[in-house]
Amino acid sequence: MSRAKIPQLTETTVLTQCRRRCCLCYGLDADSRIKHGQIAHLDQNPNNNKIDNLIFLCFDHHNQYDSITSQSKGLTPSEVKYYKKELFDHINAIWNITAQRPVTIDLITGLYSRNSETASAELEIILFNGNQVKVKGFALYGKTSPRGPNIGDLDFISTINNNNMIMFEDNIHTNKYSITIELFEDKIKVEEKYEPNYFAYFGAGVSFGGVLLKQNKD
Ligand SMILES: [Zn+2]
Known part of the structure; x- marks a missing residue:
């Protein structure tokens, strides 16, 4: 096997x-x-x-x-x-850990982002109830455009599956947007799918896809 x-x-x-x-x-x-x-x-x-x-x-x-x-x-x-x-x-x-704190150490909760001159994406992931997550996202495309950037946002609750992945999909009429977030220690890998592929769920060019690095909390 x-x-x-x-x-x-x-x-x-x-x-x-x-x-x-x-x-x-x-x-x-x-x-x-x-x-x-x-x-x-x-x-x-x-x-x-x-x-x-x-x-x-x-x-x-x-x-x-x-x-x-x-x-x-x-x-x-x-x-x-x-x-x-x-x-x-x-x-x-x-280790003097109080009874209220769960035994499972939360390595997931945090802010993940990528940023370039023209586009940015950030996802905040909050772990709760063991394997459930609250995800909020904000992404921009065309940051230097004189007309201002196009915007996308996400806000959903999901669960972490056995492969350390978070999945979410949303339908608008017969169009489908889906996002898969793979969790690593210091980053996430995000894939998005559109059906049909010309369907625009966010503003044109906006994407959460790619590798988003975990930001240190200060
Ligand atoms: Zn032993």
Whole structure:
């Protein structure tokens, strides 16, 4: 079976949540030291890269978890999930993270933009309820035009899918606009589609497409 690569953002979240502690070392041996290890799939399906299905395990426990023998009762997914939760509680207590703050570290919320002399685009993405996002966008084209630039805006709510993508579409009569936003740690990649392809959803020339870089908050 071919193995889908774990998206970079998902991988970073898995590694930072546990701070490279193995939840089986902690759950079985009360050992919360940093370990060399790998990301394992709880359901043993290498293509299920949902964050709830991924755990960082030390090499020994990864091998132990993956080798299920009929003679002995192997580690069960719900047992491992239990230790994962215990480990996160332990880490949150040590790092003094308050109970109100979700365990999931939000690497997504932020302002993303690109800017040139003639055109600009920015998208603000706010993560809420785990995997839902509120997206607001503003783009300009023809910034140096004496008649003033053409404008486009976006405002929608969507969810992040398993491939770290946000999708949204809007129909005006029989015309369809759709946007796909792929999330990375420090940027987003945006693709737009128009059906029919001459359909103008924004002002002429306006686009959110391309690579938009995450802006640092000050
Ligand atoms: Zn371990």
